[in-house]
Amino acid sequence: MHTEPLYRQLASHYLHAIQAGTLRPGERMPSVRVLMQRHDVSLSTALQVCRHLESRGVLEARPRSGYFVRPQARAGLAPASEPVAALPDPARYVGIHQRVSDIVARGQAATVHTNLSGASGAPGLYPTEPLKNAAIRALRQHPDLFGQGVPTLGVPEFRAVIAKRALAARMNLSADEVLITQGCIEALNLALRAVAQPGDVIAVESPGFYGLLQVLESLGMRALEIPTSPQTGISLEALELAAQTYDRIAGVVVVPNLQNPLGAVMPEAHKERLVRWCAAQGIALIEDDTYSGTHNDEAPLSALKSWDRDGGVIHCASLHKTLAPGMRLGWISAGRWHARVEMLKFTQSRPNEALSQLAVADFMASGAYDRHLRRLRVMLRDQREQLAEAIATCFPAGTRLSVPNGGLGLWIEMPQGCSSATVFDAALREGIRIAPGLMFSNSNRFDGFIRLSCGFPYTRALDQALRRLADVVRRAG
Amino acid sequence: MHTEPLYRQLASHYLHAIQAGTLRPGERMPSVRVLMQRHDVSLSTALQVCRHLESRGVLEARPRSGYFVRPQARAGLAPASEPVAALPDPARYVGIHQRVSDIVARGQAATVHTNLSGASGAPGLYPTEPLKNAAIRALRQHPDLFGQGVPTLGVPEFRAVIAKRALAARMNLSADEVLITQGCIEALNLALRAVAQPGDVIAVESPGFYGLLQVLESLGMRALEIPTSPQTGISLEALELAAQTYDRIAGVVVVPNLQNPLGAVMPEAHKERLVRWCAAQGIALIEDDTYSGTHNDEAPLSALKSWDRDGGVIHCASLHKTLAPGMRLGWISAGRWHARVEMLKFTQSRPNEALSQLAVADFMASGAYDRHLRRLRVMLRDQREQLAEAIATCFPAGTRLSVPNGGLGLWIEMPQGCSSATVFDAALREGIRIAPGLMFSNSNRFDGFIRLSCGFPYTRALDQALRRLADVVRRAG
Ligand SMILES: Cc1ncc(COP(=O)(O)O)c(C=O)c1O
Ligand SMILES: Cc1ncc(COP(=O)(O)O)c(C=O)c1O
Numbered sequence: 035m036h037t038e039p040l041y042r043q044l045a046s047h048y049l050h051a052i053q054a055g056t057l058r059p060g061e062r063m064p065s066v067r068v069l070m071q072r073h074d075v076s077l078s079t080a081l082q083v084c085r086h087l088e089s090r091g092v093l094e095a096r097p098r099s100g101y102f103v104r105p106q107a108r109a110g111l112a113p114a115s116e117p118v119a120a121l122p123d124p125a126r127y128v129g130i131h132q133r134v135s136d137i138v139a140r141g142q143a144a145t146v147h148t149n150l151s152g153a154s155g156a157p158g159l160y161p162t163e164p165l166k167n168a169a170i171r172a173l174r175q176h177p178d179l180f181g182q183g184v185p186t187l188g189v190p191e192f193r194a195v196i197a198k199r200a201l202a203a204r205m206n207l208s209a210d211e212v213l214i215t216q217g218c219i220e221a222l223n224l225a226l227r228a229v230a231q232p233g234d235v236i237a238v239e240s241p242g243f244y245g246l247l248q249v250l251e252s253l254g255m256r257a258l259e260i261p262t263s264p265q266t267g268i269s270l271e272a273l274e275l276a277a278q279t280y281d282r283i284a285g286v287v288v289v290p291n292l293q294n295p296l297g298a299v300m301p302e303a304h305k306e307r308l309v310r311w312c313a314a315q316g317i318a319l320i321e322d323d324t325y326s327g328t329h330n331d332e333a334p335l336s337a338l339k340s341w342d343r344d345g346g347v348i349h350c351a352s353l354h355k356t357l358a359p360g361m362r363l364g365w366i367s368a369g370r371w372h373a374r375v376e377m378l379k380f381t382q383s384r385p386n387e388a389l390s391q392l393a394v395a396d397f398m399a400s401g402a403y404d405r406h407l408r409r410l411r412v413m414l415r416d417q418r419e420q421l422a423e424a425i426a427t428c429f430p431a432g433t434r435l436s437v438p439n440g441g442l443g444l445w446i447e448m449p450q451g452c453s454s455a456t457v458f459d460a461a462l463r464e465g466i467r468i469a470p471g472l473m474f475s476n477s478n479r480f481d482g483f484i485r486l487s488c489g490f491p492y493t494r495a496l497d498q499a500l501r502r503l504a505d506v507v508r509r510a511g
Numbered sequence: 512m513h514t515e516p517l518y519r520q521l522a523s524h525y526l527h528a529i530q531a532g533t534l535r536p537g538e539r540m541p542s543v544r545v546l547m548q549r550h551d552v553s554l555s556t557a558l559q560v561c562r563h564l565e566s567r568g569v570l571e572a573r574p575r576s577g578y579f580v581r582p583q584a585r586a587g588l589a590p591a592s593e594p595v596a597a598l599p600d601p602a603r604y605v606g607i608h609q610r611v612s613d614i615v616a617r618g619q620a621a622t623v624h625t626n627l628s629g630a631s632g633a634p635g636l637y638p639t640e641p642l643k644n645a646a647i648r649a650l651r652q653h654p655d656l657f658g659q660g661v662p663t664l665g666v667p668e669f670r671a672v673i674a675k676r677a678l679a680a681r682m683n684l685s686a687d688e689v690l691i692t693q694g695c696i697e698a699l700n701l702a703l704r705a706v707a708q709p710g711d712v713i714a715v716e717s718p719g720f721y722g723l724l725q726v727l728e729s730l731g732m733r734a735l736e737i738p739t740s741p742q743t744g745i746s747l748e749a750l751e752l753a754a755q756t757y758d759r760i761a762g763v764v765v766v767p768n769l770q771n772p773l774g775a776v777m778p779e780a781h782k783e784r785l786v787r788w789c790a791a792q793g794i795a796l797i798e799d800d801t802y803s804g805t806h807n808d809e810a811p812l813s814a815l816k817s818w819d820r821d822g823g824v825i826h827c828a829s830l831h832k833t834l835a836p837g838m839r840l841g842w843i844s845a846g847r848w849h850a851r852v853e854m855l856k857f858t859q860s861r862p863n864e865a866l867s868q869l870a871v872a873d874f875m876a877s878g879a880y881d882r883h884l885r886r887l888r889v890m891l892r893d894q895r896e897q898l899a900e901a902i903a904t905c906f907p908a909g910t911r912l913s914v915p916n917g918g919l920g921l922w923i924e925m926p927q928g929c930s931s932a933t934v935f936d937a938a939l940r941e942g943i944r945i946a947p948g949l950m951f952s953n954s955n956r957f958d959g960f961i962r963l964s965c966g967f968p969y970t971r972a973l974d975q976a977l978r979r980l981a982d983v984v985r986r987a988g
Contacts, residue, residue, distance in 0.1 A: 135854060157658030165657045166650050173643050180642045180837035181634030216693060216860035223859055232709050245858070252858045360657035362864050377612060381722070381729045382700055383693035383860060387839050387867060389646070
C-alpha cells in the first residue's frame with residue numbers, strides 16, 4: 035500500500051541509491067530533465083524530488099550546475115561491524131540487574147548537564163499541549179471518572195483506535211484482541227510469564243534492550259544471546275543453530291523494527307522466515323514494536339504479527355517513545371495466549387487508569403496524530419543526522435557508526451581499546467551521561483560501544499558537550 | 512494518642528458496652544446526670560454523647576424517659592461462627608484462577624441490575640469533583656507533563672504526604688521509604704516476588720481476599736490457609752502450629768485491619784505478637800492495609816509496621832477503596848527488601864504516571880482529605896448497618912452475621928445446607944450479582960457464605976433486590 039505522494043516515492047528511491055553508494059558523494063544527481071523523462075513525471079514533481087533531498091541534507095544545489103550528492107563527513111565512517119556468525123553464548127543468567135542498577139545509580143547520583151543516556155525524546159518532540167487539552171476535555175466529559183472503577187482490559191475507544199492503527203502495519207486485530215498495559219515493559223513481562231516458566235531459555239538479540247535482560251533475570255528465565263546485525267537484525271542462522279545446539283528454547287523476543295540499540299530493521303523476508311520457523315518449532319515469538327513510529331519513511335513498517343497464522347506471535351507495543359513519555363500506555367495482543375495474558379494482567383496490576391487512555395483515544399482518532407508523527411519523524415531524523423555528522427567530525431579515527439533510518443539513538447563503535455565503562459565514568463565527571471555498551475548484554479562483548487540519544491535538538495550546548503565527549507573517548511583509547 | 516473529642520471517646524466506650532451486650536437492647540442508657548457525675552463532664556458533653564449514639568441508630572430517645580438502647584433486628588442474629596482451631600490445610604496450589612475467572616466471567620456476562628459483588632463503593636462516596644479539579648490544576652501547572660519522563664519511584668510530593676499520613680498509624684517512614692505502585696495489588700506482587708520464590712509456601716488468612724490467592728497461584732507459590740476469626744483476625748495459634756508442622760513458611764500475608772471478607776480487626780496485642788513471632792522465625796510479614804480508612808472510629812488503626820524493629824514487615828496499601836476507585840494508586844514500604852522491590856517495580860512496569868499522583872498529593876495535603884474520610888466513614892457505616900438490618904429482617908432463620916466496624920462488605924453465613932455456588936447462579940438469574948464464599952479459599956470450606964457489598968446507598972431498589980436475594984437463599988436452603 036503506497037499512499038505516499040509520488041515525489042516522496044522517487045525521493046526514497048534516490049535516497050536508497052545514495053545510501054547504497056550507487057550515487058556517491060560529490061556525484062551529480064540526474065538532472066530535472068532526466069528525471070522527468072526517466073520517470074514520466076511533471077517538472078514540478080521532479081523539482082520537488084530534488085528540493086526534498088536537498089532539505090534533508092542529502093543533495094546540495096550548485097549555482098548553474100544542478101544538484102550534487104552532498105559529501106558527508108559521516109561518509110568517512112565505516113559502518114558498525116557485523117556480528118561474527120559464531121555460536122551464541124550458552125544461556126546465561128547473571129547479575130545484569132546489579133550491573134545495570136549500578137550504572138543507573140551512578141548516573142543519577144552525578145550532576146549532569148547533558149544526558150544522552152536515555153531512549154526517549156525532549157518534551158518539544160511531543161504534542162503536550164493538545165494532549166493536555168484532551169485530558170482536560172476527558173475530565174469534563176467524565177466528571178465521575180475518579181469515583182468509578184477502571185474499565186477492565188482498557189478503555190474501549192482506546193482499544194478500538196489501537197486495533198484500527200494496527201491495520202497499517204498489516205495486522206488484523208479486533209479491539210477485543212488488544213489489552214492495554216503499563217507500557218511495553220509490562221506487556222513484555224506478561225508475554226514472558228504467559229509462555230515460559232522460571233528456568234526456561236529465551237532467545238534475545240545481542241546487543242539488545244537492557245530492560246529485557248532485567249525482566250528475564252527477575253523472572254528467573256535464562257537469556258540466550260543471538261548475534262544481531264546493525265543492518266538486518268537478529269541473525270536467523272545463529273538462531274537456528276542455537277536451537278539445534280542448546281536446551282529447548284521456550285520463546286524468542288525481537289525488536290524487528292528499529293532495534294534498540296542498533297536501529298536495525300529486519301528485511302521483510304527475514305520477518306516472514308522468522309515467523310514461519312518459530313511456528314514450525316513451536317517456539318513462542320514475542321515482538322516488541324516500540325519504535326516503528328519513529329521511522330524516517332511514512333510508509334509503515336510491517337509487524338511480525340502480520341505473518342502470524344496460528345496465534346504464535348505476541349505483539350507488544352507502546353506510545354512511550356512516539357507520543358507521550360509522560361504516560362505509561364502500552365498494549366499487547368497475545369495470540370493463543372491472550373486469555374492467559376488478560377488474567378496475568380489483572381493479577382499483576384489490575385487494568386490501567388482511564389484518563390490518559392481517554393485523552394489519547396481522542397487525540398489518535400483525529401488527524402492531529404498523523405501530523406504529529408510526520409513532525410516527529412522529521413525532527414528525529416534531523417537530530418539523528420546532525421548528531422551523526424558531529425560524531426563523524428569530532429570523534430577519533432577508528433570510530434564506526436551506521437546511521438539507522440529511525441529510532442532514538444545511535445550505536446557507536448569506539449576505536450579499538452576504548453572501554454565503555456571507562457568512558458562512562460570519565461564522561462560523568464564532565465557532566466555528560468551516556469549509555470555504556472556493557473548494559474546491552476550479559477557478556478562484556480559490547481564494552482567497545484556506547485549508545486547516544488538523538489532525542490534532543492542539536493543545540494550549541496549539545497555540540498560542545500559532544501566535543502568534550504569526543505575528547506573523553508580519545509583519551510580512553 | 513487520643514486526639515478525639517471527649518464526647519466521642521465516651522460514645523465509643525458506651526458503644527462497645529452495647530456491642531458486648533453489657534447494655535442490652537431495650538435497656539435504659541445511663542441518664543445525662545449520671546454521665547456527668549460518672550465521667551466528670553459538662554452537661555453539653557453528656558448530651559453530645561447521647562445524641563451521637565442516637566444519630567448512629569444505637570440509642571433512641573423516648574419522650575420524658577430519656578435514652579434507651581435501640582432494639583435491633585440484627586441483635587437477633589448470631590455472630591458468624593469462629594473458625595475451628597484445627598490444623599490448616601496443607602499448602603495448596605490449585606486452580607483458583609480458573610474458579611475465580613469462571614465466577615467473574617459468568618457475573619460479567621449476565622445482565623445485572625444490582626451488583627453487590629464488588630469491594631468498592633458508589634461514586635457518590637468519593638470526592639470526584641475536587642479530585643477532578645485538582646487534576647485540571649495539575650495539568651495547567653505542568654503543561655509539559657505528558658512530554659516528560661515519569662518520576663522514578665513516584666511523585667515526590669505524593670510520597671511525602673503518604674509518609675506524613677503514615678505517622679497517624681504510628682509508622683515512622685520517610686518519603687524515601689515509600690514506593691508508589693499500581694494499587695495494592697501490584698504492591699503485593701512485588702512484596703511476594705521480593706521475599707519468596709516459586710514453590711515457596713506463604714501463609715494467608717482463610718477466608719481471605721481472593722485476589723491474593725490468584726497472585727500466589729500466578730507466581731507459582733503455595734498458599735497455606737490459616738483459620739481466621741471474624742473478631743480477631745488470623746489465628747496466631749494455628750499459624751504457630753502450622754509453622755511447626757509444615758514446610759518452611761517464607762512469608763505471611765495478613766490484612767490486620769478490616770480484613771476482607773470478614774471485617775476483623777486484629778487486637779493490638781495480636782499485632783505485636785505476630786510481628787515479634789515473624790521476626791523471631793525469620794519469616795517475612797506482609798501487611799495489606801487497604802481498608803483502614805473505612806473504620807468507623809476516627810482514631811486511626813495501627814499498622815503492623817509500627818511494631819517493626821528490623822525491617823521484617825512490608826507495608827502495602829492503596830487509595831482505591833478510600834479515595835478514588837478510578838485511580839490506581841497504591842504504595843509499598845518494604846523494609847529490608849526495599850531496594851529489591853524498587854528494582855522489581857522498575858522491571859515490571861516502570862514508575863506510575865504522574866498526573867493522578869499530583870492531583871491526589873494536592874488534595875491530601877489539604878483539610879479536604881480529612882473531611883472526606885469523615886464523610887466516607889459515616890456513609891459507609893450507615894450503609895453497612897442498614898444492610899445488616901435488612902438482612903436480619905428478611906433473610907431466613909439460621910443466617911449468621913457479625914457486623915464489622917468498617918470495610919466495604921458483609922460476610923454472611925447462610926443457614927445450613929445453602930451453597931454459595933447455587934445462590935450465586937440463582938441470584939444472577941434474578942439480576943443480582945454477589946460474591947460467593949467459594950472465591951475466598953482454595954478449599955470449598957466457605958461455600959456456606961456469601962459476601963455482599965455495602966458500598967451503595969440503601970435505596971428502595973436495593974431493598975427490593977435484597978428481599979429477592981433473601982428468597983433465593985431461602986429456596987437454596
Ligand atoms: C526495545 C524497548 N522495548 C521496551 C521499552 C520500554 O517501553 P515502555 O516505556 O513502553 O515500557 C524500551 C525503552 O527503552 C525499549 O527500548
Ligand atoms: C484485601 C485487599 N487487598 C488489595 C486489594 C486490591 O487493591 P488495589 O485495588 O489497590 O490494587 C483488595 C481489593 O479488593 C483487597 O480487598
